[in-house]
Amino acid sequence: MEFFGLTLPSYGWETVLGSAVSGVFLGAIYALVALGLTLIYGVLHIINFAHGALLMLGMYGVFFLWKLAGIDPYLAMLIVVPGGFALGYLLQRFVIGKASHGRDEIILLVTLGLSIVIENGALFFFSATERSVLVPYDLDGIDLGVTYAVWPEIAALAGSLAITGALWLFMMRTDTGRAIRAVARERRGAQLVGINVDHIFAVTFGLGTAIVAAAASLLAPTYPVHPQIGNLFVLIAFTVVVLGGMGSFVGALVGGFLIGITEQLGRLYMGESLGVITVSVIFILVLLLRPTGLFGQRSGQG
């Protein structure tokens, strides 16, 4: 097979399918990171540049809970997820919201500044050394025939689906969820039924951060943590959000899987370094051909 002058190797269908399946597992994590990003975008109409830094912080949280207290990284979710919610709530309510005076372009810069502070703080306190959470079960798993799925991969997929489902139920069934959806499209109307918009913004930011903290737990057994780890995932999550449609939950999930599969197939055919650019190519193609994404509405909604 030839592709722009490159000779691509040809593989049997089992190898290709195996690659695609591991793309699904990888994509589940991308979907989860993208879900927090798209939730915040859909309601506050801002791109949260601090999302990657918060993911990294979550991973350090999981790492130190394991290292210092011997807590299993999955069990650590019970601590880092509420912790992430509290941190996100407080950041939005008392830092981002206050500093931006309601102007979207300032919010953008505030979140960017926040990410720089968090990343450099991590460099200062934790150094640039890569640190790994070691679990005894990271190489065990299930033989799927075309590929071998290890428990951390299966947990990532199950966790992502469960969290997306739980978020959807929360948004549809609870008063707070409905208030979030109401604020996303009609802030004035929300104020006039007595919804405290500042509180709802902070709850949304808290939820986005809680979700990314859950992603941190799911990532910890397979990815070593270092101060720049967030950037890797957030760049891809941006692509997922644009591909799926800004503000769409289904879009984040489907987009995550598509990007994960594309990346793995790209790696298979073009090698580690060249394979990753397939994701960037998708990003540019989507912007050119369908800027609203696969599931996007013209005015992004939750």
Added chain:
Amino acid sequence: MLELRELHAGYGQMKVLHGVSLHVGEGEIVALLGSNGAGKSTLNNNISGIFRPTAGEILFDGADIAGLPPQAVVELGIVQVPEGRRIFPNLNVRENLELGSYRRARSRRGANLDHVLTVFPRLGERIDQIAGTLSGGEQQMLAIGRAMMAEPRLLILDEPSLGLSPLMVEEMFELICRLNREGLAIFLVEQNVVQSLEIADRAYVMENGLVTLDGPASALLADPELKKSYLGL
């Protein structure tokens, strides 16, 4: 019940209200009339806490509520149906109505929902429909129904007849009378002068951020100056 004293308000450097004083008593329908740009919506949004007045007092049951956040104003029982309706277009009819009791009367949500649906059977027929796809008249019903869900003590209606067919306007004014008979005080902001005066107890006329005329609705209806400027008679 509600009393504004020398209310001044605006947006940044632009002053819109230059000392407005008026009051609404228990069980009254009070109309505020005036053309576009007279400052009527600015007045409502200062009462509702969306904006903070620059000077003056807003008294509700004798307490100054000027500068309270919108959710605190709703909690007191002052609920506004805004100009342009401001329903939640991405939520269905039921969700819109249920959010009406987000801050107030949440424990009586079920009973109030039943009540709203008997007043507006059409909303019952469309209970699962996405609100953004309703007709203009239905959206206005939804906006009023949503406000009723909070069991308001004072209902502020900002141009409820705007964009409705003549038949719907007729129905709207009948509904306002009905809500008033149920004991609700109503502050009706309208450009529809004659129909408003026919149902109101008292009325104020506002021009360029000032009240220029006020009195019992029947007297205003007979006022030669008002007839000249608003009715072209």
